[in-house]
């Protein structure tokens with residue numbers, strides 16, 4: 001099963017990080033960094049009727065190579081021109097052909113808040129995310145214990161990061177709601193264990209979230225009907241990767257799927 005393999009690889013990566021990243025050193029360096037850009041705030045004060053996190057994604061274990069002609073900075077700049085509220089950058093190397101360097105390069109060229117999209121299983125990866133230039137991290141409930149979820153959430157917030165907590169079923173959502181700190185929750189329409197996608201997962205789970213939570217529908221969104229469906233189900237934002245990555249001009253793809261961004265300052 002891929003998720004187990006990915007997590008096993010992450011354990012090896014964390015062992016390497018233990019050699020190269022000292023937490024006290026990381027804390028010192030982070031103290032010198034500029035504040036994070038508000039990721040969650042950008043989704044709430046969005047440029048369109050629905051918030052948009054557009055993803056920079058070269059490949060995935062379920063789809064293989066998605067975009068052969070892959071220039072992360074140009075893609076992110078195109079997303080920015082299209083008025084994307086936030087950008088997600090895959091940093092996993094082995095399964096998604098991502099890189100920490102992509103995130104750092106994008107950070108130096110675009111102003112939009114950035115999510116470091118990876119499989120977090122250890123606190124060191126959270127320090128690392130802040131150091132490479134992320135504004136937000138992803139915590140996947142399926143691979144964390146309730147205690148890890150709560151501890152990593154607290155650490156992320158303490159380091160100034162926003163935290164997108166990802167769930168795929170009701171027990172995971174209940175665990176997340178129990179620790180009570182999550183303000184930004186993503187429903188992954190893709191089951192990471194089987195890769196089966198089903199947009200109705202968004203509908204099933206968003207209804208169980210308390211008001212005040214910013215709900216994001218993630219994965220397998222490709223048509224205006226898909227966007228309308230998840231919005232109707234209560235999603236305040238969508239996270240879209242593959243569909244945009246398969247279009248030659250991603251800026252046009254964003255506008256075709258979600259309409260042009262509203263003028264600055266206008267929100268709904």
Ligand SMILES: O=P(O)(O)OC[C@@H](O)[C@@H](O)c1c[nH]c2ccccc12
Nearest residue numbers: 188218219220221239240241242243
């Ligand atoms: O490319 P898609 O189907 O539009 O999906 C984007 C994003 O939701 C997906 O990449 C994703 C959601 N959660 C994840 C966790 C790990 C890796 C990847 C993901």
